[in-house]
Structures are given as structure tokens and as C-alpha cells.
Amino acid sequence: MKKVSAIMALLLCSGLAQARTYDEIINSGFLKVGVPADYAPLAFYNTQEKLVGFDIDMAKDLAKQLNVTPVFYITSWPTLSQDLTDDNYDIAMGGVTYTKSRAEKFLLSDEIVPNGKVALAACHVASSLSSLDKIDKPNVKVVVNPGGTNESFVNDNIHTAQVIRVENNFDNIQALRDKTADLMVTDLIEGQYYQYKEPNVLCLATDTPFKGTESYKAYMVQSGNQKLLDAINSWLPNSNKQQLAIKWGVKTQLN
Template identity: 60%
Template sequence: MKFKVLLGTALILSCMNVQARSMEAIQQSGTLKVGVPGDYAPLAFIDAEGKLAGYDIDMAKALGKDLNLKVDFVKTSWPTLSADLAADNFDVAMGGVTATAKREAEFGLSKPIVANGKIALASCAVAKELPDLSQIDRPSVKLVVNPGGTNQSFVDGHIKQAQIIRVKDNFDNLQALRDKTADVMITDLIEGDYYQNKEPNVLCMATDKPFSGTESHKVYMVKKDNTKLLESINTWLQGETKSQLAKQWNVREE
């Protein structure tokens, strides 16, 4: 399957009024277009072979099979995710979308997929020194963050004293911790679990429980008027595939 790169993602507000492809149009085309940023392991990421992989990638393929549709993955980013969906560049956003009040007001959100919340992932060398937010938000601490998602929102709202290093994307966040050019990043419980298990003694969860008030869940997101597609997704989620793949990818099912 192609992992298409979207061109010209700068969109004007009128894009919000572009009507979604109807379920009938999707079925006639034979293709379900799934937008993923592709930098959020274990939900959607580029593996060692350069291929798109992850829990949500397998979920998308299984959904497509159930609907008798080919799945076409479309590259998006966290800063442009909502605008790209609003512009009808794809039918459904997957790969780590957090349910928020703003997204719920503007789009159609699926039933909860994976349990989540914000935690601190750190270089193992300093993880024990950063057990809570008060220890993280100190002038001597270097905190790395990428733009556009709920991680940036948390940092902007809670970090007042730590040194904030802003990087391009989530790959750069992780590399900064590996290189020890940064001490810590705010990320999701899902991602923290994954990288702590994948890179022991390199990446460690400084906090193993979500910060108070950050408890959340991941969802799939469609345009507000695409009710039939959302109904199809929610009906499909009631089957066994969700639980089977959650066990396979070691994610905490909602």
C-alpha cells in the first residue's frame, strides 16, 4: 500500500466546509483513505524495513477487509491533521488521535480504542530524578517537544521553568533523549510503555501513571457529516479484532 505524501497542506478556513466523501462514494471507489502522521509507535510508525506498521495500521487493514475496501494510507502530520481531514484529503484519521472536546465539537469521533494519559518519558540516566511534574519543571531540566498535538498543549499549559527544546516531530523527540541532548519528553502512556520495553536502559518512564486530569483515550476521527462511515466503524469495533490486535501489540485496550 502507498504511504502518500500530501502536498500543499496550508489550508484556508473554507476547507472546513468541504463535504466528506459519503459512505456510498467510498464504496463505489473501492478505497478507504486513512490519514496517519506515522510517528506514533506502537499505533502507527515506520518500522526498521521502512514500512508503515502498528496497531492502528493493522486495525485499518482489518476494517478495510471487513468493508470490502482497499486501504490507502495518506501521510499527514499532527499540526495539519484536522485541516487535512476537513479538506477531505482522507476519510478517517488514525494512528494516535486523542479524543478532545475541540475535536468532538468539530468532527465525528469513534468509540474509545485504547486507554491513555500523559506521562514523562526520559533518558534512563535521569529518569529517577524526575518522578513528578514539580521535579520536571525546574530550570536545570531540558524538556523536548514537537508541535501540533496534545503533548505540546500539555507542555505549553504546565511547563513554566524547564528549558523547552522544540523539534520538528516525534522522531526528533526520542532521538534527543537517546543522544541525551534533552532529559525528558511529555508523551502518552501508550508510547511510554512501548519505548521502555523496546529500548531498556535507554528510554525509561519517569512517571508510570498519567498526570492527574490527563486520562484520555485514543479514537478514530471522521468528518462530522460522515455519519454512515462512523456508524460502520463503531459497529466493526464491537467485534473481536480490536481485542485480538491489542494483545498482539501489547496496548492497553479501552
């Protein structure tokens, strides 16, 4: 089902090799939205294999504001930036963290929701992994998938613990459920969601972001698409963000 969705999006968007301007997007009648689709509660597949989440609803709200139809393209964290550069979609959503390196290459929107890096662990070991010093031990197994800011944090900060590298973010979660790994580094948004959805299975080992990792989620467009970014930033204060945040259990302020 996931592959079918991606193929349909590709077919709809084929033949557009150059970056589309804001006016071309409006005139086309559709907005191409890229999402990795493995980041609950922002963009993910539910048990019915339906693409859902806070950012999926936000994309629909943005498209309604622009009077166009959203078309979702399934990307991945390792290919997110290149897919945007290749004009496979107009806007990247679904868990994009504002970083300096991304800001140097692309345009990023105003803050969507605040965030930061935390440790999500299998509940039976969570209490023993409450700091980075306790995590970075030879007997601790840290699971991570490639291509995103979680991997960057692990590469920069985990030197002694065992690092298990898996294909995607869903494999991280499953490793914790299966107890083949002790812990994953993730965003506060995602950690809070899984702790709420799977009590006594998945627990936050650290419930506030690691120092220096405080950040926020944003939407990302190509560097030459200032008019589209302006439209996004104008829409945000008038969007359904607060209602959708309540619907999906997303906190709009760090405690």
C-alpha cells in the first residue's frame, strides 16, 4: 500500500524536472508534499495502512488555503534533501528539524512545534538510562536509523555504547519492543507519543531535551521559492495548528 501511494504520487508528478514556482504550483492545482512517513504522530501509516498525522492534516489545511489539492510523495530521511532538490515535491513536512545545514541549502518556515532530543527506552531499563553518561556504556544497546538528526546526535555523542543501525524509524521502535535494543535517541514529540500509546513498553528515559539539542520542527522548500515560503508563514498564524495539535497530542510549548 505504501509503495502504491508513492508510485501514484510519482506518476502524478512526472515530467516536472525543474523547480516549480509558487505561481506554477497554484496554476497546476496541486501541491506536492514530501513526507518520510515514519514519524508518529506527525506523518505515519496507521494500522489500516492509511497515511495520517498532524503534518498530514496540516498539509491538507495549507492546500485548502492555497486552493489546491495535496499530493503526498513518500521519501526517506537519507533522501529527503536530494528529493526536494530534484523537485520530487514542493514542500518537505513530517518531522523536519530546523538545522543550520538545512537552512544554508533550503528555506525553512517559522516554528511549527518546539522540540529537542531525548532518550526513549524499553521500560524495563529506562530508569537506569537517565543521562548521557549512563547511556554511553559498553553494555547499553542504542538503535538508530540513517539520514536524520537522530543519527547525527548518536554519531557525535555515543562512543562507547553498542550502536545498532537499522533501516528506518519503525525498526527502532520495534527493537525496543522486542528488547533487542535498550534505547533510541528521538525527538521529544515522538517520544511523548510512544510513551502515551504504549505504556509499560516504551518509556522516556529522559523527559527533557539533552542540553544543546533544543530545536523546532519546520517545513522546508527550495531556496528559490521565497514566495511559497511567504505564503506558508502567512498561513501558519491562521491555520488549524492548535486544534490539530490537540487532536494528535502534540505539545506546542516545551515544559
